[in-house]
Amino acid sequence: MRQQIETIRLAASAVLDPKKKGELGQFFTPVAIGSFMASLFENMTTEIRLLDPGAGSGSLTQSFVLEMINRKKTLSINSYTYDIDDRIVSFLLQSMELCSGLCEKNGVLFKNKHSLSDFIVSASEEDNDGFFTHVIMNPPYKKILSSSVHRKILRNIGIEAVNLYSGFVSLAINMLKDEGELVAIIPRSFCNGPYYKSFREQLINSMCIKNIHIFEKRNSAFSEDDVLQENIIIHCIKGVPQGKVKITSSPYADFFYDSESGVYTATDMTIREVEFSKIVNSNDKEMFIHIAANNRDQEIIDRLSLFSSTLSDLNLEVSTGPVVDFRLKDDLRQNIERGAVPLIYPIHLDATVHWPIVSKKPNAIFVSSSSANWLWQNRGCYVITKRLSSKEEKKRITATYYDSHLPSDLIGFENKLNVFHNNKSGVDELLAKGLYIYLNSSLVDKYYRQFGGHTQINATDLRALNYPSADLLCRMGTKLSQINITQSEIDAILDEELNIMHTDNHNPLHAQEKITQALDILNKLGMPRAQQNERSALTFLALLNLVPKTSWERIERPMIGVTPIMDWVKNNYGKEYAPNTRETFRRQTLHQFVDAGICLYNPDEPSRAVNSPKACYQIALELYDVLQKYNTQLWDKALSNYLSEKDTLVQRYAMEREMQMIPLILNDGTIINLSAGAHSQLIKDIITDFGPRFVPGAELIYLGDTGSKVNFFKKKRLEELGVKVNEKGKLPDVVLYWEEKDWLILIESVTSHGPVDGKRHNDLSELFKNSKAGLVYVTAFPDRRFMGKYLSDISWETEVWTADAPTHMIHFNGVRFLGPY
Known part of the structure; x- marks a missing residue:
């Protein structure tokens, strides 16, 4: 269902005017974020009344329903959605039909009431205070002018808001019943400044803040819409005592369900639990909200709190x-x-x-x-x-x-x-x-x-x-x-x-300085960009046992495993990674360090089993001798000598990519190098095995390769055949023209995505409707076993070919052998 949620969301987003979408702050929630948001709710009661204001395509309600079904505790759900844009109503209703079908299969009663209306206007006119058990929302981010209708409506009901998102959340809080839960993805801007003081007061006085998730990069949450906005996800419960707050953070919004731990996580997710007093100072009349993603950030807040003068105190x-x-x-x-x-x-x-x-x-x-x-x-x-x-x-x-x-x-x-x-x-x-x-x-x-x-x-x-x-x-x-x-x-x-x-002369900036230096070294060692991040820098420091105050000349060479590395990072650099990120450390940092010769794997017992709990890593001796000279006059020469004797990992990876490219020589002698992988191998099989057998002498018009920067495309030749295409992404993987029969052969290469099903058949028919040549639709699979997964989806009036049986064809038309309809 998650794939269906995302398909509907993208289709709905495509009908919006990009300029207007930005002006209104109308950005639909990706399914990965929606799934994480839904997972934060604590109490999935037997009877749920769910509010989703600014629902868009309905992806958040869908994510909530999916989470609810997985927990198997709910008997009924009444969903209330609001959105002002009539262009996306059909998409939202499609989403609600999916929810209804899923609930029916699982014995849950589902009803949806959709209001094509302005939520602020409607909510101010309805008597829904204390009605809802749950709220999930991604409200619009548009500013509210002091003279606007929205500002006046909100003021009349005691809400002071300068932005639509704070107005939406304030109304939703009023509409929640006691012990009701709210999860929202909103900008971080409300955390400080006088304009949001009224909103902060309501949030802090009415709600218990349970969870806050921070996106470390401003473009993470809505990257496809090029939104540069500091967003957070916040989870609150109404009318219960405030306790500790769980703070998580991640550089990316690539949330996924980790079956081992049973929770949603993301790449490099960190986790910490803090007293509420660390977030909101009880003596702060402005109620500013300070969100520190890790202990090191908290130490910065604490260190600056030693100063207490205001500009007024300074007569400034x-x-x-x-x-x-x-x-x-x-x-x-x-x-x-x-x-x-x-x-x-x-x-x-x-x-x-x-x-x-x-x-x-x-x-x-x-x-x-x-x-x-x-x-x-x-x-x-x-x-x-x-x-x-x-x-x-x-x-x-x-x-x-x-x-x-x-x-x-x-x-x-x-x-x-x-x-x-x-x-x-x-x-x-x-x-x-x-x-x-x-x-x-x-x-x-x-x-x-x-x-x-x-x-x-x-x-x-x-x-x-x-x-x-x-x-x-x-x-x-x-x-x-x-x-x-x-x-x-x-x-x-x-x-x-x-x-x-301060008697404790601990300066959190020393830790940041060491991280910056480690990143500088990894860059100079030629590590790829994927390993030039804080996770890799901290792993590098752990391999050297280099704590913030220690100089580089005092580095060490301990043998250390993945979990001890993560514990060391927490204890010395104040960053606690979620336990389920161990594999990320192993696969996306340590493996590359070993390949680059930066560290050794199991130097004490190279024959140790891969899954052994004693597996360990140690910095390479040659590099250790060089690193001791960092920040000295000897560093540049020592590094230069080291690099002259050792290829960088970037260069090695580039060489390996070249070696793994799949060469393809066309009939006219043109050589195309396809990137390595199952998809490219199947494309090569189509050209070298399928083509000569079933359409001998056919002309290659288009060839798409997922790993290539430039696809092979005879655009003018296709136009001569009556087909004008603006976006190559809509084309099938391979297009051949067989002049002998005057046929265009449209071939989908299936290794991960679906075959020529009914929808794809219609899409291709529309794209090639002006073709002067007849159209033949073919789905290619690497083998018959893989084909079995898709048999029920394949459209009639199409052909199927498998690379493991290259001399045979399977016909889904019943009338003709390889011919257009």
Whole structure:
């Protein structure tokens, strides 16, 4: 059923306008995510009333029903779905029919009531408070304007929301009965900021947060829609006491059911359980929600919590730059002139302000009756940050120190800047220098990445940070002899103060530094991209027993197994991987390390059985000697000598791929190299065995190979035969033209996907409807045993050929032997 869920979802998504889909935040939930979400529900009661607002194609309701059936505890389910888009109603109804059929087979009563309406409008008019037992949702992400109808409706029922998703969740909470459960995939933006305070209050006061899942990459959840959004999955229960919270994280949304552990997991999933006080500080009036995926991230939060001053305590303010250039076009000047003053844009910022700069942006602004109110005093010292950072930048917050050295009494700061000031004037030099160090520290950057969740740094976010006291900032400022210092020097100044404040001199950034260094080494050793990740870096460090504070010259060569490696990572680097990720460590990191000569497998007993619990790994001695020189002047030469004697794994893999390519020589002498694999081998068999026997002398028009970057395609020749194709993906795997009979032979090569069934027959008929040649449909299988899986699906009026019996054909037409209809 999961494949059917996904098929319906993709078909529904295809009918939507991509531009409008983005504007509305209308992204349908992939079945892998839906299955994981459904698995989080704790109580599948005998009688369920399920709410799915913004249901789209119905994939979440389907995932819920499938989970419910698997648990075998429910007698009936009444499903209530809402969606405003009439173009996808047919897809949703198709999904509900599948649910109904599945429930009927399993003795469960299923009913669905679908409302083609705006959920916020409908829910405000209906009396459903406390009605639902379960809610599963992926609400739309569109912002709500203060003047919008939605804002007014929500305010009338006591809900303050700035985004549709928070409005949807707030309404759903009201509609849940006590002990009812909610699972939602929503943006992380509600976790901080004043705009979502009302929503956070309702969530925290009404619900018990049980589970939170974080996606480590912003494009994981809805990658096919190119959505760059920090999403989380949250599971809550209404009206029960708050206990510990389970936090999981994964870099990808590739959830799958692990039969060994009986739970849904994902590649490199981590897991931790924390007290609620670690997520929401009881003294925080704003109720900010801090989600740390691992102990190392938690340590960053805890370390920064040593600072407790607010900007108000420091007699400081931070504001968005007041000059909105398009509103003051007449006053903008490319260069300074009489009556004009400097205007600072992001392009002028580095460690200090570099002005003027030759660019398309102006360097000055004329002081007029229109602009004067937006200009500040050019005295004292300012600290400036950019409001926008790209995802590629190493740091989110980068501060610039400006000491009012430019020649004027006034100065303009453009709107894409955040400026720290005191009543629109600069502040004390030492205080500003200390603030410059603090904002540029790696600790603040790491904290903000957890806390902010986006690349736009708003003044509101900067106000929400905790800051060192004025005395501490000034003391740090005295240590800044020059502005252009290195990142490590900046961090050292802050670390020195933190170590005085805290007896436990444990710095979580030391762990991150070691991970970064390990990744650097793996890259230089030529490991493929698939092994240049944190899992592989931590495995590499475990093989060296290199803890965060230890230097590289003190590495070791322990013999260590997979589970001990994972335990070592948890104990020394604060990252607890789910137990069912052991095979990922083994198959996607350690196997490649062994192939690359980085480590040895069972060096103490090479004949040890593969499944032995004593299986172990050890860093190779040759590499060990080289790694001891890392971060020294001898490193580059030692690495160069090592690499000159050893092929990198990337090169070796490339050579192996070339060796495994399947050569195919066509009748005209053209050589095509197909990628290795069962599918490509079957395609070769079609060309070399099927073709000469059943369509001798046929011309190859198209050949698709799943592993090749470029398919063989005579597009113009196909157009001469009356067929114009825009998307190659719709073509069958092989297309042959047999001129002797004037037939086009359409062949599907089946090793993983299905044969020419009724639907595929119709699709191909439509695609080739203008063909001047007759059409023959063929399904090819590697052998008759494999064909048996698909016999009931094969369409009539088609042919079947198997590579293990190349001289025979099976006819699913009953009238003709290999001929068009």
